[in-house]
Amino acid sequence: MKIDRLLAIVILLINKRQVQAKELAGMFEVSVRTIYRDIEAINQAGIPIVTSQGAGGGISIMERFRLENKLLSADELAAITTALESVSSTYEVLHHGSALEKIRFLVSEEEMPEFRKKTEKWFVDISSWGESPVIKEKIRLLDEAADSTRAVSFTYVNREGQTGTRKVEPHTLV
Known part of the structure; x- marks a missing residue:
């Protein structure tokens, strides 16, 4: 998505002094021409971008211009x-x-x-023991169903051991 790429380019330029267009193109899997169009759009948004040619050249934000990037600590x-x-x-x-x-x-x-x-x-591993591909696939399918507001059905066993089929509309996975 273009807006995501534009934002990512701005954030990258805030935190790095200079980046080459070819490096950005590889990072975002677009052409160098697309990167230059993105740079023009960023310029039009009021963020002054400087490009320099030749060895050691690249794209950067004008030296004295800074955005506040401390929305989060x-x-x-x-x-x-x-x-x-x-x-x-x-x-x-x-x-x-x-x-x-x-x-x-x-x-x-x-x-x-x-x-x-x-x-x-810290790393909290919430996966099942053995990282079952079957469970990962079920989670993916439930996520897809929630995103597309589709119902899913499954076999349910209650605490008395009785089996039944349930049809639900997933909203949140706990």
Whole structure:
């Protein structure tokens, strides 16, 4: 999605001095031409982007321009990262990886060692023992059903051992 890419480029440029268009194109799996169009859109939004040619050249935000990127504290970003990584142990969704990468872009280079220390300290593995591919597939299907507001049916066994079929509309997986 273009808006996600534009935001990610701005966040990346806030935290890095300079990036080459080719590197951005590879990172977002688009053409270099698309990156230059994105840079133009960012410029039109009022964020002054500077491009320099030749060896050592690249794309950067104008030196004196800074956006406030402290909407969340380093501790809050670490907590979100830990939670996403934990959920990812059971629930494999491609968006988790890109969300984690964007969060890491929000952490400055100076804060990165402390951030890593905090995020590597905890990992809550909520997956089943053995990480059953069958359970992961069921979770994926339930997620898909909730997103598309489809009902699912399954066999249910109550505490007395009686078996029955249930049809439900999943909203939240606990």
